[in-house]
Amino acid sequence: MPDAAAPLPSLGDEEGRRRQLRQMKARATGLLLLAAGVFVAARLFEEDHGWLGYVRATAEAAMVGGLADWFAVTALFRHPLRIPIPHTAIIPTRKDQLGHSLGSFVEDNFLAGPVIAEKLRSAQVANRVAAWLLAPGNATVAARHTSAALAGAAEVLRDEDVQSAIESGLIGRLRKVQAAPLAGKVLEIATAEGRHTEMVDATLAASIRFIDEKRESLRSRFGRESPWWVPEPIDSRIFEKLYGGLRSFLTEVAGDPEHEFRRYLDERAAELAQRLQHDPELIARGELWKEELLRHPAVASWSASLWSDLKATLQKQAEDPASELRRRIEQAAATLGRSLRDDPELQAKVDGWIESTVLYVVEQERHQLAELISGTVARWDPDEASERIELQVGRDLQFIRINGTLVGGLAGLGIHAIGQLIG
Numbered sequence: 001m002p003d004a005a006a007p008l009p010s011l012g013d014e015e016g017r018r019r020q021l022r023q024m025k026a027r028a029t030g031l032l033l034l035a036a037g038v039f040v041a042a043r044l045f046e047e048d049h050g051w052l053g054y055v056r057a058t059a060e061a062a063m064v065g066g067l068a069d070w071f072a073v074t075a076l077f078r079h080p081l082r083i084p085i086p087h088t089a090i091i092p093t094r095k096d097q098l099g100h101s102l103g104s105f106v107e108d109n110f111l112a113g114p115v116i117a118e119k120l121r122s123a124q125v126a127n128r129v130a131a132w133l134l135a136p137g138n139a140t141v142a143a144r145h146t147s148a149a150l151a152g153a154a155e156v157l158r159d160e161d162v163q164s165a166i167e168s169g170l171i172g173r174l175r176k177v178q179a180a181p182l183a184g185k186v187l188e189i190a191t192a193e194g195r196h197t198e199m200v201d202a203t204l205a206a207s208i209r210f211i212d213e214k215r216e217s218l219r220s221r222f223g224r225e226s227p228w229w230v231p232e233p234i235d236s237r238i239f240e241k242l243y244g245g246l247r248s249f250l251t252e253v254a255g256d257p258e259h260e261f262r263r264y265l266d267e268r269a270a271e272l273a274q275r276l277q278h279d280p281e282l283i284a285r286g287e288l289w290k291e292e293l294l295r296h297p298a299v300a301s302w303s304a305s306l307w308s309d310l311k312a313t314l315q316k317q318a319e320d321p322a323s324e325l326r327r328r329i330e331q332a333a334a335t336l337g338r339s340l341r342d343d344p345e346l347q348a349k350v351d352g353w354i355e356s357t358v359l360y361v362v363e364q365e366r367h368q369l370a371e372l373i374s375g376t377v378a379r380w381d382p383d384e385a386s387e388r389i390e391l392q393v394g395r396d397l398q399f400i401r402i403n404g405t406l407v408g409g410l411a412g413l414g415i416h417a418i419g420q421l422i423g
Contacts, residue, residue, distance in 0.1 A: 017391045024398035031405050032070065035062035057416030058409045065408020069401045077386045077394070091389055092382035099377025107370035113359050120358060126340050126350035133337030143330035144321070151318035154311045167303045171294055180286030184276025191269045200262065204254040211247060218243065 039059035046052045074080045075088035091098065109115070132138050190196050211218065222239045223232075253259045275282050293299060317323035339346055377385070390397075 014391065017395070021391060021394045021398075024395045028066070028070070028398045028401035028405070031402055032063065032066035035059045035066060035405055035409065039063060053420075054413060054416055058413040061412020061415070062405045062409030065411070066401060066405035068408075069404030073394075073397045073400055076397070077390045089386075092386045095380065095382050095385055096374075096378045099374040099380075102377065103370035103372075103374035106373060107366050111362055111366040111369060113363065116362055117355055117359060120355045121351070124347075124351065125354050126347040129350075130337045130340035130347075133333050134341060139330045139333040139337065140321075142333040143326045146329050146333075147318035147323075147326050150325075151315045154314050159307060159311070162307045163304045166307055167300065170303055170306075171299075174290070174294060178283060178287060179290040180279075180283045181277045183286065184273045184278075187269060187276065188273040191266065191273065196269070197257070200265065201254060204250055208247060208250050208254065211243070211250075215243065 036059070039056060039062075042052045042056035042059060046056055071080050075085075076090050077092070079085060079089045133142060190199075219236075219239050222242075223235050226235045226238075249261075253261050256262075276286070314325070317325035320326065340350065
């Protein structure tokens with residue numbers, strides 16, 4: 001099944017072009033008819049007036065030149081006088097070959113690597129980008145369009161696909177990392193060189209503050225837990241002893257960086273860090289707990305919400321001119337502009353990257369572009385294509401007819417004059 005005819009590009013003011021073409025055709029034809037009329041008149045009265053021989057020769061040659069050029073111009077678009085003379089109606093009959101030649105011409109002369117490379121080098125793209133970015137207001141424009149592009153890309157992506165990719169990537173990554181050794185390494189780093197001292201101090205201070213603030217609550221709870229037969233004064237004395245001893249112990253530990261209990265905590269922490277990293281039982285238990293956590297519905301819900309939250313935030317900030325996103329992109333655009341302007345080496349690198357990228361794309365696609373041209377021309381309707389091309393250039397081609405008539409007349413006059421001189 002043949003390909004459907006491709007629509008031809010529209011011409012601006014097509015009716016005006018058609019009117020101008022008719023006018024130029026009328027002028028060229030009128031000049032040819034004028035030459036024919038002059039020829040007839042001169043031929044009729046030439047015997048009585050010898051000088052009319054020059055007029056007759058001029059008009060005769062003008063008719064020949066005008067007719068020859070009429071034939072040549074007409075043969076481009078149709079058969080002259082509708083007679084199927086060979087090698088006429090060139091455009092409609094050889095449209096496909098012309099399209100192929102046009103595609104090859106563009107490929108070889110416009111899409112050639114050296115031509116494009118020279119044009120890119122003379123354009124100094126990086127320098128122009130820098131000048132544009134540093135012009136007042138353009139960094140803001142770049143930020144607006146960039147943020148809109150990001151939001152648009154987020155809108156185009158299917159939420160299910162992105163959420164699935166995030167979940168599989170995130171969960172898959174977490175499954176590859178052993179939980180217990182990681183926790184052991186974190187604990188080892190946290191306790192190295194006394195980094196945990198401040199945390200221990202804060203915990204002790206918070207514990208002392210807690211029992212001070214909850215003293216009455218603790219006393220009430222102790223009274224409820226005490227046997228009913230123990231007298232109240234004895235309960236109070238026991239509680240005060242326990243409370244005072246606990247507070248004194250915590251205060252003592254908090255005030256002595258070298259306290260025995262601190263050393264005990266350090267030893268247990270170091271031991272736990274090593275066991276978490278090397279004890280197969282703890283490692284296996286950590287993997288079991290990790291797997292249970294990853295399978296929990298809350299984790300799946302959390303990972304799914306990451307993309308929706310990110311998308312909503314991106315869209316909101318893209319629409320807000322005062323948003324952090326727009327501000328950061330604007331700053332980055334201005335910084336890039338200054339760097340490109342002030343750093344010739346960076347300019348050269350960017351221009352080189354642009355050149356290599358464009359040349360690679362052109363080298364890969366230049367043949368396809370040529371085929372696009374030839375294929376598009378091949379799918380044009382022959383008669384319509386011929387008519388459109390004639391509307392585009394036919395007015396100028398009528399000057400060939402006019403010039404042919406005039407030049408032919410001058411040539412005929414010269415030839416006749418030379419003939420008279422040598423005769």
